[in-house]
Amino acid sequence: MPGLVALIVWGLVTGVAMVKSDLSAQSAALMSLLVYAGSAQLTALPLIAAGAPLWLIFAAGLIVNLRFVIFGAALHPYFKTMSWPKRLLMGYLSVDVALVVFMPRFNDAPVKGTVEQHWFYLGAILTSWFVWQLTSLTGIVLGAFVPASWSLEFAAILALIAIMMPLVNNRPILVSILTAGLVAWIAQPLPLRLGLIAAVVAGSISGIWAETVNRNRRKVR
Amino acid sequence: MSADLYLYAAIFLLALCSVICRAGYLVFGHLMPLSDRVRSALRYAPLAALTAIIVPELLPWHAQYGPLLDFKLAAAIVAIWVFRFTRSALLLIVSGMLALWLLRWVSML
Numbered sequence: 001m002p003g004l005v006a007l008i009v010w011g012l013v014t015g016v017a018m019v020k021s022d023l024s025a026q027s028a029a030l031m032s033l034l035v036y037a038g039s040a041q042l043t044a045l046p047l048i049a050a051g052a053p054l055w056l057i058f059a060a061g062l063i064v065n066l067r068f069v070i071f072g073a074a075l076h077p078y079f080k081t082m083s084w085p086k087r088l089l090m091g092y093l094s095v096d097v098a099l100v101v102f103m104p105r106f107n108d109a110p111v112k113g114t115v116e117q118h119w120f121y122l123g124a125i126l127t128s129w130f131v132w133q134l135t136s137l138t139g140i141v142l143g144a145f146v147p148a149s150w151s152l153e154f155a156a157i158l159a160l161i162a163i164m165m166p167l168v169n170n171r172p173i174l175v176s177i178l179t180a181g182l183v184a185w186i187a188q189p190l191p192l193r194l195g196l197i198a199a200v201v202a203g204s205i206s207g208i209w210a211e212t213v214n215r216n217r218r219k220v221r
Numbered sequence: 222m223s224a225d226l227y228l229y230a231a232i233f234l235l236a237l238c239s240v241i242c243r244a245g246y247l248v249f250g251h252l253m254p255l256s257d258r259v260r261s262a263l264r265y266a267p268l269a270a271l272t273a274i275i276v277p278e279l280l281p282w283h284a285q286y287g288p289l290l291d292f293k294l295a296a297a298i299v300a301i302w303v304f305r306f307t308r309s310a311l312l313l314i315v316s317g318m319l320a321l322w323l324l325r326w327v328s329m330l
Contacts, residue, residue, distance in 0.1 A: 009311055027228055034236040039267075041235065043274050048231055057231050061238035063270040066263050072246025073255055084248050091244025151321060154293060157278045158300055158317040160271050162310035165301065167268060180269035181276045188282035196273045203269025204262050211261060 004131060007097050010159060011132045014038045015139020016146065017156035021045040025140050032136040036093075036129070039163060040064045042156045047196075056196070063200055071099050077112040078121070090121065095132070098124035172214055176207030292328070296321035 018028035018041065035041055040061045047057050072091060079087050101124050106117050146152050168174060180203030187195030246253075255263075279294045300317030304310070 006310055009314065013314065023228070027232065030229075031232045031235070034232060035239055037235070037239045039271065040238060043270065044231060044235055046274065046278065048228065051227075054227070054230055054234060058234040058238065060270060060274075061235045062242060063266050065238050065242035065267075067267045068242040069246050069255075070260065070263055072243065072250060073260075076247060076250040079247055080251065087247040088240075088244045091247035092240050094243045152318075154278075154296070154321055155314055155318055157275055157293070158297065158314045159310075160275055161297060161300065161317075162304070162313045164268060164271050164275075165304050165310075165313070166308075173265070173268060176265045177268055177272050180272040184273035184276040185280050185282070185288075188277050189284070195277070196270065199273035199276075200266050200269045203272065204265040207265030207269070208258075208261055 004097070004127075007128060007131050008135050010038050011135030012139040012142070013155045013159045014041055015136040015141075016143040017042060017045060017139075017153050019140050019143035020146070020148070020153040021049050023048075025144065028140045028143075029137060032133060032140070036095075036132065037061075037065060038132075039160065042160055045153075045156065056194070060196055067096075068094065071096075074103065075099070075121075078106065078117050079113065081113045082118070090125070093125040093129055095125065095128050097128050172207050172210035175210035176203045179203050179206035292321055292324040295324055 180199040183202040184199040299320040300313045303316040304313040
C-alpha cells in the first residue's frame with residue numbers, strides 16, 4: 001500500500017526533524033501524540049525555533065490544517081447519524097491517508113452512513129495512528145544519534161515539498177504558489193515571520209483570481 | 222515566559238488546531254454549508270502556507286547581507302526534478318538529501 005509507505009517515511013522524518021530542531025525527546029513525543037499532524041508539526045518547527053509569537057504558530061497551524069475542513073465536508077454525509085462525541089473523536093483522528101483509502105471505496109455507495117463504512121473508517125484511522133506514532137517515536141530515538149552536520153532537518157523541508165508536488169496540477173494553483181513564494185521571499189525581513197500571513201493572503205487571492213481568468217477564457221472559446 | 226512554557230503552549234495550540242480543523246465540520250457541519258467561493262479559498266491557503274514555510278529555508282535573507290544563495294535551493298530543484306520523473310515521494314526526499322551532501326562535499330574539495 002503506497003499510503004502506508006508514505007506514512008512510515010513521513011513519521012520517521014517528522015520524528016527526526018523534531019529532535020533536530022532542538023525539541024527534547026519528551027516534548028517531541030508529546031507533540032507527536034497530541035498534535036498528530038505531520039505538516040502542521042513541520043510547519044511549526046521553524047516558527048518555534050525562531051521564537052515566533054504563539055498566535056502566529058496557532059494561525060499557521062490552522063491554515064496548514066485547512067484542508068481537513070474540506071475533508072470533513074466530504075466525510076460529513078457518512079457520519080452525520082453518529083453522536084457528537086464519536087464524531088469529535090473520528091474527526092480528530094482523521095488523516096489524509098485514511099480519507100484516500102475511504103473515499104474511492106464508498107464514493108458511490110447508495111446508502112451513506114452504514115455500519116460497514118464506520119468500521120472501515122475506524123480501522124483505517126486506527127492503523128494510521130499506530131503506524132504514525134510508532135515511526136515518529138522511532139525517528140525521535142534515531143534522531144539523537146544522527147550528527148547535526150548531516151542536516152537531516154532538511155529532509156523535513158523535502159517532505160513538505162513532497163506533499164505539495166502531487167497537488168500542483170493546474171494553472172491557478174501554480175499561480176497561487178508562485179505568488180505566495182515571491183511574497184514569502186521578499187517579506188523575510190519582516191519581524192515575527194509575518195511574511196507567512198502575507199504570503200497566504202497573496203496566494204489565496206491570486207489563486208482565486210487565476211481561477212476566474214481561466215474560467216472566463218474557457219467561456220470565450 | 223520560560224522556554225518550557227512557550228513550547229508546551231505551542232504544542233497545546235497546535236493540538237487545538239488539529240481538533241478544530243478535523244472535527245469541526247463533522248461536529249457542526251449541519252450548521253454551516255460551505256459556498257463554492259469559500260471552498261476554493263480553502264484549497265489555495267494550505268499550499269500557500271507550505272510555500273511560505275519552504276521558501277525562507279531555501280532562499281534565506283540575511284539581515285546584513287540581503288538575499289543569500291544556498292545549496293539547499295539546488296538540492297530542492299534536483300529533488301523536484303526527480304519527482305517529476307518518478308512520482309515517488311521517497312525518491313524526492315532521498316535524492317534531495319544526496320544532492321545536498323554531494324554539493325557540500327564538492328565545495329569543500
